[in-house]
Amino acid sequence: MKKLNILVVEDGKSQREMLRDFLRKEGHTVGEAENGELAVRRVRERQYDLILLDYRMPGMDGMQVLRTVKGINPEIDIVIVTAEGTIDMAVEAMKAGALDYITKPIEFEELLQLVKRVAERRTLLKENEILRGVFRGEPFGEKGVTTDRIVCRSEKMSALINMAGRIAASRATVLIQGESGTGKELLARLIHHLSPRSTRSIIAVNCGALHENLLESELFGHEKGAFTGATARRIGRFEEADGGTLFLDEVSELSPQIQVKLLRFLQEHEFQRLGGNQTLNSDVRVISATNRDLEQRVKEGAFREDLFYRLNVVVMSIPPLRERREDILPLIDHFLKRFAEENGREIEGLTSEAQDILLKHDYPGNVRELENIIERAVVIARDAVISIEELPFRESVETGPAGVQSEGFLRGSIEELEKKLIVEAMEKAGDHQTRAAELLGISERMLRYKLKKYGLKA
Numbered sequence: 001m002k003k004l005n006i007l008v009v010e011d012g013k014s015q016r017e018m019l020r021d022f023l024r025k026e027g028h029t030v031g032e033a034e035n036g037e038l039a040v041r042r043v044r045e046r047q048y049d050l051i052l053l054d055y056r057m058p059g060m061d062g063m064q065v066l067r068t069v070k071g072i073n074p075e076i077d078i079v080i081v082t083a084e085g086t087i088d089m090a091v092e093a094m095k096a097g098a099l100d101y102i103t104k105p106i107e108f109e110e111l112l113q114l115v116k117r118v119a120e121r122r123t124l125l126k127e128n129e130i131l132r133g134v135f136r137g138e139p140f141g142e143k144g145v146t147t148d149r150i151v152c153r154s155e156k157m158s159a160l161i162n163m164a165g166r167i168a169a170s171r172a173t174v175l176i177q178g179e180s181g182t183g184k185e186l187l188a189r190l191i192h193h194l195s196p197r198s199t200r201s202i203i204a205v206n207c208g209a210l211h212e213n214l215l216e217s218e219l220f221g222h223e224k225g226a227f228t229g230a231t232a233r234r235i236g237r238f239e240e241a242d243g244g245t246l247f248l249d250e251v252s253e254l255s256p257q258i259q260v261k262l263l264r265f266l267q268e269h270e271f272q273r274l275g276g277n278q279t280l281n282s283d284v285r286v287i288s289a290t291n292r293d294l295e296q297r298v299k300e301g302a303f304r305e306d307l308f309y310r311l312n313v314v315v316m317s318i319p320p321l322r323e324r325r326e327d328i329l330p331l332i333d334h335f336l337k338r339f340a341e342e343n344g345r346e347i348e349g350l351t352s353e354a355q356d357i358l359l360k361h362d363y364p365g366n367v368r369e370l371e372n373i374i375e376r377a378v379v380i381a382r383d384a385v386i387s388i389e390e391l392p393f394r395e396s397v398e399t400g401p402a403g404v405q406s407e408g409f410l411r412g413s414i415e416e417l418e419k420k421l422i423v424e425a426m427e428k429a430g431d432h433q434t435r436a437a438e439l440l441g442i443s444e445r446m447l448r449y450k451l452k453k454y455g456l457k458a
Helices: 012-024 037-043 062-072 084-095 106-133 155-167 184-194 213-219 258-270 296-299 305-311 325-342 352-360 366-380 407-428 433-442 444-453
Strands: 006-007 031-035 052-053 077-080 100-103 172-179 202-206 247-248 287-288 314-317
Touching: 006 012, 006 037, 012 106, 012 444, 031 037, 037 052, 037 062, 037 213, 037 433, 052 062, 062 077, 062 084, 062 352, 077 084, 077 106, 084 100, 100 106, 155 184, 155 247, 155 314, 172 184, 184 202, 184 247, 258 287, 258 305, 296 305, 325 352, 325 366, 352 366, 407 433, 407 444
Parallel strands: 006 031, 006 052, 052 077, 077 100, 172 287, 172 314, 202 247, 247 287
Antiparallel strands: none
16 A cells, blocks of 8 residues: 555644554654644645544634645645534535545544545556656656656557556566567556656666676675675665566576576565575565567476466567557657757758658667667758658668559658648647647647648648
């Protein structure tokens, strides 16, 4: 359950301290206020998730506090604490914005269930808020860490983002499958960011980049003298990620010895440092990723079957970019904006020829390849519009039994389709360019360029 920051507003000292002690024992952070005026001051000073508000108090009563607090921060959940004889007034308070009410004398089990409902509600609200932000293309990440975005228009990627929201609050292990460059780590970071663990770190380890002994020390740590060069104790990633998430990339490359230690951790949440005999515990959610067929690795005897089933409680498969081509243009627009800003360039978009080639390419390196192509193009571009000359390849196209089509014919077909889509978007948006650009998944600046190119009414 998500731990809350709670304010107890109660003029009776014994009742207030009893509630404070009980809620702190349950792991929540609890503040106190003995009257309404002090409660309002507390709300102005810091952020609270929940206020337990006594209805009858001298000075400002519960209703006055409720209205004042909602004016300061409407996102705070307020639960009215009332005597049996004032339930009607408590119901009135709910109509004014209180979330619920609880009657005196307070039963701790009832209070616990109520707080649990509030925690679940706030977690769900947070997930929905972040998911809306993801679909708007807003960045996510931790303070002090470079943030990134999941940019998509395709149904396949939208479904994965929705699944991330559904599974984020659980403790279940997640296995993310996909070719190199599809964005497996980005999806893992989204799951962490949507989860109750988002206040702690997500730590990524590439299991294929380190030798077995180094990887074992990286993951589990080591004691002084565990091996040559181990001059001091080292804390491993499992300890460092306590309370957060550990992302194991290229998990298929784990050695048999490390597979055994990982399996033990997933079963018991226990491990030992390399060269040590002390059993340690850590509360870590494991998300792993692979670009290989892990089931096939099990059949080949290269990967433990019991570990495989521990890792793939939830499986998420990211399709390659060639199978979701509707994401290419939004990604191009995103990368153009990002690299133009980073390099201090004024880039308006791509020529139709350059766009055609990027739409036709199969991207064996997936989104990472497209990102590199756009970064290179932005850096070397001579003009504000990137041309075919700035791209690292030029392709002809073969189509079906007719053999090779001319690039000119294909270009004309794509331009006609693009022009048709722009006209339809402008009609749907009532000639409002900002809305039309949103419908097309491109920037308003790009839309203006296209309108001018095709001689359409701006």
